[in-house]
């Protein structure tokens with residue numbers, strides 16, 4: 225689906241008049257990867273690709289969903305919410321959490337669809353969860369603010385799909401601001417908008433087309449091993465509440481007490497938290513070149529220490545690194561596939577991207593997809 229109009233037309237065909245339409249964006253992340261659930265800082269921005277919802281109450285106790293892009297639909301009684309398979313869990317998780325928190329909702333009809341490529345690390349699932357919370361809050365006047373909406377969407381993801389994700393994706397989807405990214409403190413949820421002024425450079429995503437699914441266990445393993453590391457440092461000092469209070473030096477000091485896997489994760493996390501703070505300073509100073517160098521460093525950490533990259537992502541980043549006019553690149557999002565994010569000189573973008581895409585095709589036989597990033601405002605009603 226490519227527009228709010230399509231969502232509304234489909235709704236009218238299926239259910240008649242009276243729907244409101246909402247847009248919930250996907251997100252990119254400039255830096256601060258795999259640190260949201262480790263108490264770090266992240267630098268995400270909402271993008272102009274997302275999910276549209278056409279939705280209205282239906283004076284019953286039944287929620288009717290139509291997933292337009294895959295032409296599937298299903299209905300559920302509001303007081304009989306249970307786990308199902310696949311995409312249904314994203315919407316059911318939201319209903320489950322709202323009801324658990326005693327928000328009063330009734331039946332509704334909902335047609336949704338969008339243009340965030342799935343499994344590309346652009347948070348299509350968070351856009352779905354956050355958008356549904358936002359729409360239901362509006363429809364049933366639930367009085368939930370955006371921060372609480374993000375927390376509800378995160379809990380929904382934890383409860384039904386079962387991915388122990390951090391807060392970044394839903395928070396960014398709900399709080400995005402056009403032409404800005406945000407520096408989000410994942411401990412306090414305080415945030416600051418930073419204008420995305422990249423001089424002669426622009427952000428380009430290259431999709432490996434290697435499917436990335438967060439709920440296949442690999443992401444939760446990252447989470448568990450990180451928590452194992454954190455618990456160790458908490459036994460040394462009960463004042464430690466997150467990785468924010470642990471330095472790379474301290475991690476090194478206790479290297480022998482940690483398994484190699486957990487040690488590597490702890491080193492990466494503590495380095496990435498510092499890197500993100502530095503990255504925000506560079507952005508504020510409009511020092512795009514130094515910012516780009518940090519992107520390459522983050523990729524190295526994600527690939528060699530945190531081990532969430534894959535051959536296809538590493539290939540794309542190495543290709544980018546070999547080009548003078550690409551001053552930063554790294555895998556983005558959960559990893560194991562999905563997109564790289566690249567900082568490329570505008571004047572040479574088409575040529576460079578074509579070369580990388582051709583080399584990728586030669587090596588892996590896959591046609592990579594390319595998206596030039598445009599930022600957007602957070603989840604909102606389309607009027």
Ligand code: GLA
Nearest residue numbers: 257258389390391392557558
């Ligand atoms: C996924 C998760 C986020 C975050 C990123 C990695 O997108 O949903 O919470 O952990 O991976 O930074």
